[in-house]
Amino acid sequence: MSAVSTMSKASPQKQILLAEKLTMRFGGVTALDSLDLHVNEGEVLGLLGPNGSGKTTFFNVITGLYRASAGKVAFRGEDLTDATAQQVYLNAITRTFQRSRLSLPLTVFDNIAIGDNRRLNTGLIFNLFQREKFRKEYEVLVEQVRQLLLTFNPKLADKIFEPVASLPMIDRRRIEICRALISQPDLLLLDEPSAGMTHDETAEVMDDILQVRSKIKPFTIILIEHEMGLIQRMTERCIVLNYGKKIAEGTYDEIVNNREVQVAYLGQE
Amino acid sequence: MKLLISTFVACLVYSILLLGSENQLEVGALVVLAFVVSLVGKKMGLMEKLAVAVREHPQFPAYASVFGVLVIMLFFHNSHFALLMLATVLIYSIVCLGLNIQFGYVGIVNFAGAAFFGIGSYTAAILATHTAVPHLLVLFIAAGISALIGSILIYPVLRTRGHYAALVTIAFGILFRNFLEVNDTLGGPQGLKIPPFTIFGWNLSEGLDIGGFEISFYIPYLLIALFLLIASFRITRNLERSWIGLSMDMVRTDEIAASTFGVNIAHWKVVAFTLGNFIAGMAGALYGMMTAYVAPNNFTFADSLILVSIVILGGIGNPWGIIPAAAIVVILPEKLQFIQEYRFLLYAIVVILILLFRPDGLLPRRIREYFPSNKVGGQR
Numbered sequence: 001m002s003a004v005s006t007m008s009k010a011s012p013q014k015q016i017l018l019a020e021k022l023t024m025r026f027g028g029v030t031a032l033d034s035l036d037l038h039v040n041e042g043e044v045l046g047l048l049g050p051n052g053s054g055k056t057t058f059f060n061v062i063t064g065l066y067r068a069s070a071g072k073v074a075f076r077g078e079d080l081t082d083a084t085a086q087q088v089y090l091n092a093i094t095r096t097f098q099r100s101r102l103s104l105p106l107t108v109f110d111n112i113a114i115g116d117n118r119r120l121n122t123g124l125i126f127n128l129f130q131r132e133k134f135r136k137e138y139e140v141l142v143e144q145v146r147q148l149l150l151t152f153n154p155k156l157a158d159k160i161f162e163p164v165a166s167l168p169m170i171d172r173r174r175i176e177i178c179r180a181l182i183s184q185p186d187l188l189l190l191d192e193p194s195a196g197m198t199h200d201e202t203a204e205v206m207d208d209i210l211q212v213r214s215k216i217k218p219f220t221i222i223l224i225e226h227e228m229g230l231i232q233r234m235t236e237r238c239i240v241l242n243y244g245k246k247i248a249e250g251t252y253d254e255i256v257n258n259r260e261v262q263v264a265y266l267g268q269e
Numbered sequence: 270m271k272l273l274i275s276t277f278v279a280c281l282v283y284s285i286l287l288l289g290s291e292n293q294l295e296v297g298a299l300v301v302l303a304f305v306v307s308l309v310g311k312k313m314g315l316m317e318k319l320a321v322a323v324r325e326h327p328q329f330p331a332y333a334s335v336f337g338v339l340v341i342m343l344f345f346h347n348s349h350f351a352l353l354m355l356a357t358v359l360i361y362s363i364v365c366l367g368l369n370i371q372f373g374y375v376g377i378v379n380f381a382g383a384a385f386f387g388i389g390s391y392t393a394a395i396l397a398t399h400t401a402v403p404h405l406l407v408l409f410i411a412a413g414i415s416a417l418i419g420s421i422l423i424y425p426v427l428r429t430r431g432h433y434a435a436l437v438t439i440a441f442g443i444l445f446r447n448f449l450e451v452n453d454t455l456g457g458p459q460g461l462k463i464p465p466f467t468i469f470g471w472n473l474s475e476g477l478d479i480g481g482f483e484i485s486f487y488i489p490y491l492l493i494a495l496f497l498l499i500a501s502f503r504i505t506r507n508l509e510r511s512w513i514g515l516s517m518d519m520v521r522t523d524e525i526a527a528s529t530f531g532v533n534i535a536h537w538k539v540v541a542f543t544l545g546n547f548i549a550g551m552a553g554a555l556y557g558m559m560t561a562y563v564a565p566n567n568f569t570f571a572d573s574l575i576l577v578s579i580v581i582l583g584g585i586g587n588p589w590g591i592i593p594a595a596a597i598v599v600i601l602p603e604k605l606q607f608i609q610e611y612r613f614l615l616y617a618i619v620v621i622l623i624l625l626f627r628p629d630g631l632l633p634r635r636i637r638e639y640f641p642s643n644k645v646g647g648q649r
Contacts (some may be wrong), residue, residue: 063529065525065529085529086528089529090531094530103522105636107636113515114515114527117516120512122512122513122516124513124540128511134511135640162636163636
């Protein structure tokens, strides 16, 4: 869509997500200001910008938690602008949250299992009266969750039936990511996975995600992140927001040398 | 196993003594005894040992409780008052199982429990007096009507959250009672008489005389109550240990995360609310037929509070907690007649003490195990 140089790859790339003139206003504040943005199939896109620049708002609009004030969102050509959170999820888009949103009293298994809601049979008769059939579905899912946890951290797989409240921050973040991955999404939205973790822990979790990605399928990722090392290592293309507007787009090297980005982050000298 | 059986026998003997005692000192001594035993038990870690034992024999509590009720029933086969209390405990437990689905799983506190109970009773009164519908069917029609009237509340309950949803139910409870008091067709403040329960021409309220044994007419009602309690208990249990229970827990703990993963919040709230009111209405119909009389005064806000306090006292979300909690709440005020007007004060103190020392209720809800057994996850 835009004339900004896309990637230097040879093959023409298919767009998986397209936002046109996307605007989100809260009272007098314009969190997203006619944002034009596209995401290519299979890429890792970095979304950067100072605090309050509209990154998380963008995720919330995409996932149906907020309804856009104006503009359009399309996923694989399908209009998702007014879709509810459930409809977005059914289109195989999942996300993590910046601040952990796990249900602490529930077990690791419970928290991850709900991520597979799309494929669970929640019929009344099935759940209440056909216990043997239910047991089969249950056992298949336990095995899937265990396998996923094993790729992330073998020790975590032993704690599958323990309440999340008893686990440290890094494990909770892993569980949040597993919850987003268990249904094998096409698009994964990661909202600042490094928040509240050390540098090494973040690196570990990111490697796990890439490992799962190479195992299941090359799903697309949009990554909100402040940690530049992570952006450099993970992303193929970056978009920088400021005051809800796109101010730069390109590879990591291109955006760090962009004058406008430097001003946005460091201020006028 | 030894521990389980001895605990069971102790509980059984205690229940019989409490139900049978008419002496004021005896009741007082029994209440004190319960406190001392629970304190000593806590010091000795008895609860933990019991929990381990139950884990090894997960089926034991269910069979033991049913057996216990039957033994008590036979013991008091001709004592109306004891049987009435026992049946009331069972019926209150059924209602609270319904409220537990609403409160414990999706997190809607229903302060109109007594109103839905009352809808069941009134429906039974009208159907049994004016129509020839078989009385067993009346139970289910009454339950259905209770759920149907509950659906009036669904829209405001879905639009509000937490305390505000609770306020909506409080308003409905008060509205319901005032409606009954001014409505002459429904008997006004005097209420209605309900004809006795009849199954296949057999009038349950006539009592029986088998082989010289005089059997109280409460026994058939007790058996029906026991049967309905087992059925609702099983449904609640399966509900909790399924994807439905999981979805409902997600709705209660984090609506935003739940909807991001495709959980339909409104759907599960409607299911839980309707199912809970259905169960409450069913219990109400049975209670009405047993006591043969309904009046608006039985369904006040205070009665709704009692139902909610049973759920909290037992341990929110744990169906096993409800039965002992219902026993305490129903039996204690009745048995403490000797201190006259002060009995409600004492009863309130007991509730406060329990919540002070066991804030999660008598039997706090445990972590969900979809298929509990002594092997899977039992090494902990």
